[in-house]
Amino acid sequence: MKHRSAQSSRIFTAVVRQHRIIRPRYRLLTLELDAKGSAAFASVMPGQFVEIDAGPLSLPQDKDIPAELLDSAKRNIMLRRPFSFSAIRHKGNKFEIDISYHVVGPSTVRLTTLVPGDSLNLIGPLGNGFRIDQSRPIAVLIAGGMGAPPIQHLAAHLKSHHPDMRVTAFIGARSLDEIPFDIGTDPDGGIIFPAFSSVGVPHAMTTDDGSFGVKGFVTQLVEKLLVPGPFQTDKAILYACGPEPMLTAVSRLAAKIGVHCQLSMERMMACGIGLCQSCAIKTRDPQAEDGWSYRLCCKDGPVLDGKDVIFD
Amino acid sequence: MTEPNLSIEFAGLTLKNPVFTASGTCGYIDELAAFMDVSALGGFTTKSITLYPRKGNFTPRIVETDAGMLNAIGLANIGLDRFLREKVPLIAQYDTAVFVNVAGRTIDEYVAVTERLSQEKAIAGFELNISCPNVKKGGITFGTDPQQVETITQTVKKVAGAKPLMVKLTPTVTDITVTARAAIAGGADALSMVNTFTAMVIDIEARRPILANRTGGLSGPAIKPIAVYLVQRVYREVAKLAGIPILGMGGIRNASDAAEFLIAGATAVAVGTASFIRPDCCQSVLDGLHDYCRRHKIANIRDLTGTLQD
Numbered sequence: 001m002k003h004r005s006a007q008s009s010r011i012f013t014a015v016v017r018q019h020r021i022i023r024p025r026y027r028l029l030t031l032e033l034d035a036k037g038s039a040a041f042a043s044v045m046p047g048q049f050v051e052i053d054a055g056p057l058s059l060p061q062d063k064d065i066p067a068e069l070l071d072s073a074k075r076n077i078m079l080r081r082p083f084s085f086s087a088i089r090h091k092g093n094k095f096e097i098d099i100s101y102h103v104v105g106p107s108t109v110r111l112t113t114l115v116p117g118d119s120l121n122l123i124g125p126l127g128n129g130f131r132i133d134q135s136r137p138i139a140v141l142i143a144g145g146m147g148a149p150p151i152q153h154l155a156a157h158l159k160s161h162h163p164d165m166r167v168t169a170f171i172g173a174r175s176l177d178e179i180p181f182d183i184g185t186d187p188d189g190g191i192i193f194p195a196f197s198s199v200g201v202p203h204a205m206t207t208d209d210g211s212f213g214v215k216g217f218v219t220q221l222v223e224k225l226l227v228p229g230p231f232q233t234d235k236a237i238l239y240a241c242g243p244e245p246m247l248t249a250v251s252r253l254a255a256k257i258g259v260h261c262q263l264s265m266e267r268m269m270a271c272g273i274g275l276c277q278s279c280a281i282k283t284r285d286p287q288a289e290d291g292w293s294y295r296l297c298c299k300d301g302p303v304l305d306g307k308d309v310i311f312d
Numbered sequence: 313m314t315e316p317n318l319s320i321e322f323a324g325l326t327l328k329n330p331v332f333t334a335s336g337t338c339g340y341i342d343e344l345a346a347f348m349d350v351s352a353l354g355g356f357t358t359k360s361i362t363l364y365p366r367k368g369n370f371t372p373r374i375v376e377t378d379a380g381m382l383n384a385i386g387l388a389n390i391g392l393d394r395f396l397r398e399k400v401p402l403i404a405q406y407d408t409a410v411f412v413n414v415a416g417r418t419i420d421e422y423v424a425v426t427e428r429l430s431q432e433k434a435i436a437g438f439e440l441n442i443s444c445p446n447v448k449k450g451g452i453t454f455g456t457d458p459q460q461v462e463t464i465t466q467t468v469k470k471v472a473g474a475k476p477l478m479v480k481l482t483p484t485v486t487d488i489t490v491t492a493r494a495a496i497a498g499g500a501d502a503l504s505m506v507n508t509f510t511a512m513v514i515d516i517e518a519r520r521p522i523l524a525n526r527t528g529g530l531s532g533p534a535i536k537p538i539a540v541y542l543v544q545r546v547y548r549e550v551a552k553l554a555g556i557p558i559l560g561m562g563g564i565r566n567a568s569d570a571a572e573f574l575i576a577g578a579t580a581v582a583v584g585t586a587s588f589i590r591p592d593c594c595q596s597v598l599d600g601l602h603d604y605c606r607r608h609k610i611a612n613i614r615d616l617t618g619t620l621q622d
């Protein structure tokens with residue numbers, strides 16, 4: 001007799017269905033979840049994430065590893081890594097999820113070796129995603145760099161679940177090479193992102209170096225386009241995901257123009273499920289003597305109310 | 313053959329098996345319970361509890377290394393009052409021996425926490441954390457000085473009531489048998505070993521340590537052979553003669569790792585970092601130990617302890 005294994009419904013296997021290069025360092029991985037995973041994903045929200053175990057994957061050959069990652073990416077790995085999803089689809093009674101990722105280190109370098117049919121072990125969906133505020137139907141979505149996937153997912157979610165909302169997306173990247181989506185053209189020859197145009201979300205793009213879209217930071221463009229217009233601040237909300245400096249700017253902008261915002265945060269995570277306390281985020285806490293306390297990015301976040309987050 | 317008996321005698325308690333969680337890697341209990349049947353465990357060690365809430369260190373608090381990780385959480389915890397109010401009632405719902413890991417800056421703080429919890433039915437015993445490398449005062453300074461180890465053990469033991477007191481040893485000493493002896497002289501009912509090894513990872517672009525705390529404690533498979541060696545030494549030179557059980561830990565990921573610790577002299581084993589990768593790791597260690605006993609025709613797993621051949 002074996003000991004009864006109380007297998008959790010959120011630890012499951014996914015099979016690679018597609019794996020595509022979007023830019024030299026950006027890839028799109030499509031995974032089909034097994035029955036257990038599909039059940040766990042029934043009520044998933046944009047902004048939630050999965051913890052992927054890339055430990056069992058082998059390294060690519062040296063020639064397929066970006067030169068500047070040759071030292072760092074070849075070390076052994078042990079911990080899982082968090083990834084959000086850029087899209088999720090029903091496939092019969094199963095779910096398929098898209099993960100867009102940036103090749104930056106040992107886990108993501110190993111992910112590049114995946115081919116259709118390979119399997120991965122996942123834990124998820126984890127954390128709290130964006131909470132759709134029905135009383136604020138003007139939704140302004142802001143993405144920076146690798147913060148784009150959950151924003152793409154959110155755009156599709158808002159369009160299908162809240163068709164009356166007015167959704168606009170602003171996407172920033174450092175340069176053309178760092179745009180994590182396919183680029184297309186509309187019938188008039190204008191540049192578009194099918195990821196957003198296919199769900200009917202108007203969008204604008206910035207790059208820091210001006211190699212694509214408007215030159216500058218995405219928050220500057222948001223401020224330029226939003227603030228002067230007839231803009232009902234009590235009906236609007238900003239949903240943002242991106243690097244911390246961008247989120248800081250979004251939170252300042254929201255405070256300045258008096259709108260609500262929700263921010264999807266990132267921290268180094270050892271576990272992703274609340275066991276280790278590694279992913280602390282400084283937040284306002286009126287109950288605390290000194291007015292602040294830590295919340296966990298993995299359990300309380302990753303999406304937090306902008307007014308709660310303290311940026312030092 | 314009949315099914316192997318996995319139950320053990322540990323510091324005066326009879327436990328259903330020798331598999332524990334390690335402090336700080338399994339939350340207060342409910343976090344792990346979402347991923348495995350916690351009542352299947354022989355024992356559970358909570359996150360360190362201090363008298364007052366502690367926010368812990370700035371981030372980054374962790375960094376991964378080859379075959380391990382460094383952590384400098386800084387004993388972030390909700391403090392004794394909230395632990396009693398929010399977590400003890402949850403703990404009471406599970407059928408496993410829960411050891412509260414107690415930490416503090418002064419001996420008085422250790423005493424206050426232990427005394428207050430000594431009457432709680434849901435708590436099976438205590439683990440004295442005198443070995444945390446990530447807090448400025450207390451912690452490691454207690455754990456490296458044998459005189460202090462004896463004094464703190466003796467003082468806390470007095471207020472632990474009938475509950476067993478386990479002392480967690482730091483490996484960052486010249487001779488671990490000296491601190492092990494000191495803990496036993498102070499009245500420890502069990503030893504747990506080892507805590508993490510102080511270490512550093514440097515960001516070579518910024519020429520700064522990665523961790524906000526600069527240093528952190530190394531855990532995971534990287535430390536396993538050292539931990540096995542230290543358990544074996546303490547068992548042979550101190551614990552066996554004194555009749556004091558050892559809770560062995562450091563890099564355990566599977567039943568084979570766990571068996572090494574038992575053979576080296578541990579009576580029970582704890583899974584730490586590995587639960588981050590597989591939250592139900594303890595369950596597979598348990599299943600694997602069961603299979604190991606069958607394969608080696610070991611009727612009672614307690615007979616495996618200290619069977620290392622010369």
Ligand SMILES: Cc1cc2nc3c(=O)[nH]c(=O)nc-3n(C[C@H](O)[C@H](O)[C@H](O)COP(=O)(O)OP(=O)(O)OC[C@H]3O[C@@H](n4cnc5c(N)ncnc54)[C@H](O)[C@@H]3O)c2cc1C
Nearest residue numbers: 081082083084100101102105106107108149266267268302
């Ligand atoms: C909730 C959440 C969702 C995420 N979603 C995505 C996603 O959809 N696509 C994607 O490409 N990436 C995403 N990330 C980031 C992703 O987890 C890291 O890029 C990944 O861990 C890198 O692993 P690695 O082993 O390749 O490199 P590592 O060596 O682990 O990291 C490479 C570099 O990135 C930094 N880094 C790693 N993890 C983080 C983090 N969590 N926060 C800040 N810096 C970090 C490290 O300091 C290091 O400098 C997400 C992170 C979080 C917390």
Ligand SMILES: Cc1cc2nc3c(=O)[nH]c(=O)nc-3n(C[C@H](O)[C@H](O)[C@H](O)COP(=O)(O)O)c2cc1C
Nearest residue numbers: 334335336360383441506507531532562563584585
């Ligand atoms: C993130 C983390 C937090 C920890 N927190 C504590 C703690 O609060 N108290 C304690 O006594 N040990 C703590 N430890 C040490 C573990 O209990 C254990 O002794 C050590 O990690 C070695 O085991 P492992 O390699 O299986 O993780 C912590 C370890 C990690 C990785």
Ligand code: FES
Nearest residue numbers: 272274276277298
């Ligand atoms: S990553 Fe472990 S608690 Fe958040």
